[in-house]
Amino acid sequence: MSPQVRRRSALGAAAALTGALSGGILLAFHAPAVAVILGVLLSLALGAALAFLVLAQRAQGRLNALLRAEAQAQAADRERSAAERAALSQQLARVTGMLDQGAVSRADLRKMEQRLVRSAGDDEAQVEAYLQLLHLAQPVRALPRARGWAASPDLLLTLVDTVLSRKPRLVVDIGSGLSTVWEGLALRGLGSGRVVALEHDESFAAETTALIERHEVSAHASVRVAALKPMLVDGREMLWYDTAALDDLHDIDLLVVDGPPGDTGEMARLPALPALWDRLAADAVIILDDANRDDEIAIVERWLATYPQLSARRLPHEKGAAVLTRTQPATGPST
Ligand SMILES: C[S@@+](CC[C@H](N)C(=O)[O-])C[C@H]1O[C@@H](n2cnc3c(N)ncnc32)[C@H](O)[C@@H]1O
Structure with missing residues (x-):
């Protein structure tokens, strides 16, 4: 529950309590039995509202904890992806450097690619x-x-x-x-x-x-x-x-x-x-x-x-x- 909602609920509860108390004093003088019944009903309503407030507070706490954990997991994922991207671009830079120096020819790269494609095909053939x-x-x-x-x-x-x-x-x-x-x-x-x-x-x-x-x-x-x-x-x-x-x-x-x-x-x-x-x-x-x-x-x-x-x-x-x-x-x- 957000702080604004909590503040508004508390103000609403105080206004209701003040109204109920003044009405109760008036009723206690003119109709005591009705005043007692209303008093009991009011206490029950107040108790229920209080219990609701406590439960809502706890649920909010749990939700906050879950949101915090999710945010941490997302941050860790982002870090991991960034590290993987960095490693990949390092490898790419190394291969590009080797290509520039003529250490690996495009024909070599094509052969590597063909070997990879062939080995994937071999695996498929073995499974079949x-x-x-x-x-x-x-x-x-x-x-x-x-x-x-x-x-x-x-x-x-x-x-x-x-x-x-x-x-x-x-x-x-x-x-x-x-x-x-x-x-x-x-x-x-x-x-x-x-x-x-x-x-x-x-x-x-x-x-x-x-x-x-x-x-x-x-x-x-x-x-x-x-x-x-x-x-x-x-x-x-x-x-x-x-x-x-x-x-x-x-x-x-x-x-x-x-x-x-x-x-x-x-x-x-x-x-x-x-x-x-x-x-x-x-x-x-x-x-x-x-x-x-x-x-x-x-x-x-x-x-x-x-x-x-x-x-x-x-x-x-x-x-x-x-x-x-x-x-x-x-x-x-x-x-
Ligand atoms: C190519 S293996 C035979 C495989 C067999 N025809 C099969 O289909 O499993 C030839 C010989 O290598 C030896 N050998 C088997 N498994 C081995 C292993 N894991 N390490 C070393 N030698 C092994 C055994 O003496 C076997 O007779």
Whole structure:
């Protein structure tokens, strides 16, 4: 309540009180009973007015506090926006300065812009792929995030789609993880087939096994720990999974190559085909992840040169993927 309203209310109440008192004195002499009733009514009215005044005062206090807090918040917002504007204009000034000195060319800026636009597009593509994955393979529990060390949704979608369309009896997944679980989910959807993943690291093997159990796909997916051991490939000693772990595996319909990690050696995934060639089904499909990397580009070239009956198709996935299939009847390597 504003001070003017308070002043006017007080004056009004004093005038009413004076009028009521003089009327009351007159009435008390001529009609005492009416004077008593009027006195009681007047006291009640005065009490109610007093209570109203107190409540109104309190409400005003609360309103004032709220208005003060709002004003403080707005001031803080204004300060933050001003600081952000200042930081932005500083950055702009830096970029403009670099442009003036020729440290950044307009072509560089255009490339940066294109990279940003492309990465936003990649994100969209991954979300689209993930939505399709959920629909096709229907997990009922939460899964860890894809991308990074794990396969990206675009590759997972290729794997799930390949499993659903080719209905493989045996999938071998080199480098265990999310890929193993999604392949297991797709196989469970089909009601048959199994995926065996190879993993050199016991703790990652345990993580993948826990995921397989959590998603109730143990009937279709398993992980085998196989230490990395020296292997001769084209006369060169390389590290690859202990092939004893694969002894019972034949007629592999789908081979997914996403391990060992690149830091275990140059062209670390090259041995996959020499090690497993004789264990592949005649119409096997081989899918290699990270096919945009120099090592993997060289690996595909070597595989195509060594096994001329293979042909390769590149998929425009964010990390790149190569799909290799046989175009001629299965024979041994050309070398
Ligand atoms: C590219 S990852 C395999 C990913 C798997 N195919 C998937 O989709 O999740 C290759 C190997 O890297 C190792 N690895 C997995 N996650 C890792 C991490 N967060 N840090 C370091 N190595 C990791 C594991 O040994 C794995 O077999």
